[in-house]
Amino acid sequence: MRHPEPAAWPAVSRQRALYLRRRRRRACLIHTCQIGFLVLFFAQWELSARLGWIDSFILSQPSRILATLRNLSQNHLLTHVGVTLYETLTGFVLGVLLGAGIAVVLWWSSFVSRVAEPYLVVLNSLPKIALGPVIILLVGAGAKAIIFMALAISLIVTVLEMLAGFRATDPESIRMARTFGATKRQIFLKIVLPANINTLFNSLKINIGLSLVGVIAGEFLVSKAGLGYLIVYGGQVFQLDLVMTSVLILSVMAALMYESVAVLQKLVSRRFGG
């Protein structure tokens, strides 16, 4: 037989096995390099500090960070992390809900969205941190002001991102739903929303980062606790180990939050057959 049926082939052909092995090896290599780079970075940092190539008073060093971390863990470290986490998550959830809500309204009414357009453009490019003093006077110096700041920074981006996604929904799909007499509500729930699951998650991912930026900026301005507070405090008393430690904890926090969104995205899109 010159052209055997695919079923006549062994379960996996040799070329296929080779291809799969190559792919696996490549993925493995990428992971190894990623971790290796991190290890190398910290090793180089420690070494440079010990050999006196860099000033470890300013740039700190991994061993000092570890010591600080140990010291902090007896000194309310969890409280600081908890405060920042709480503020970030609150700002994030509020930003996503409000942003999605506003985007839905703007999608629904082209009149409202035309009216809002110039304001959105200006608000988007405005540095929201400039509003810091006003926010503090308005809602008081405390966690509320910080959450408000996170919201101010993430909200407009969420609105614009989601609205763009909603508007990019395939018009032919919407037309198809119309031929069955779909109402605007049905079109939104059954076409636009499921078509934008990925947009939604992408804006969640951006939002996590922005909320964190907002919270840290807010904590710089007003706070009695939180990682942003530790950074400012550390800078003021020349304890730069404290600053570096906080920055490192922040990076880990950001990575974990981003990863949870990514995992959630995977779960949801599997449910939607994506």
Place this chain on the structure above:
Amino acid sequence: MEEILRVEDVSHTYQAENGEVNAFEHISFTVRRGEFLSIVGPSGCGKSTLLSVIAGLIPPSGGRVLVDGAVITGVSPHIGYMLQRDNLLEWRTILNNVLFGLEIRRAKTPQNIERAERLLKTYGLYDFRNKYPRQLSGGMRQRAALIRTLATGPDLLLLDEAFSALDYQTRLTVTDDVYRILKRERVTTLMVTHDIPESISMGDRVLILSARPARVRELLSLDFGPGRAPLACRTHPRFGAYFDHIWKELSTDETS
């Protein structure tokens, strides 16, 4: 035969930024139950708009459309409308795609679901009911889209260039397929197309429209004898004569 669709002196003018456009005017014709009517016309003559008016998606500027004796004022549950692309929703399984129309009409009753499943079984898609659209071939997707429309049990089916997005070979087989399904389910069909052979191979009659503002130029009855099939029609001795006739009707319009 009993009349199912009556188009009475329908005109449509739409407003564009740079002026009024007269899409078509004074169009009248009737369609009998079980009939297949093809509509051809020069490109841009408003064929699709005419279909949208009949479907109740656009109110006409003048005249009226009656289905089963009732004037159409909005999207009617008696009418099924199939667009150029299958528009299957990628995040739904084939079964859930097929049930989409029923869901929108809030008619997902056990009987209707059973009817949809029967259609899937009859037309060879039942084994694929839990697959996603991207796992199906173009022809199968189009069939699924047809079943989605038929599942709502329309008396009148409107096809808007429903096959033009398919490649030529798939198109010929799908045409045959769809024709067989429609005749078997006894669905009255109105098909807009720019493909003259397609209009002849499927239609019992062909409505020829003029250039914009479109008017009815001719309503041509075709006779291929009983038991015709679209693909076999193409080799029928009369096919060429019909083609020449329609071609001439359409091209005199363009040169004038």
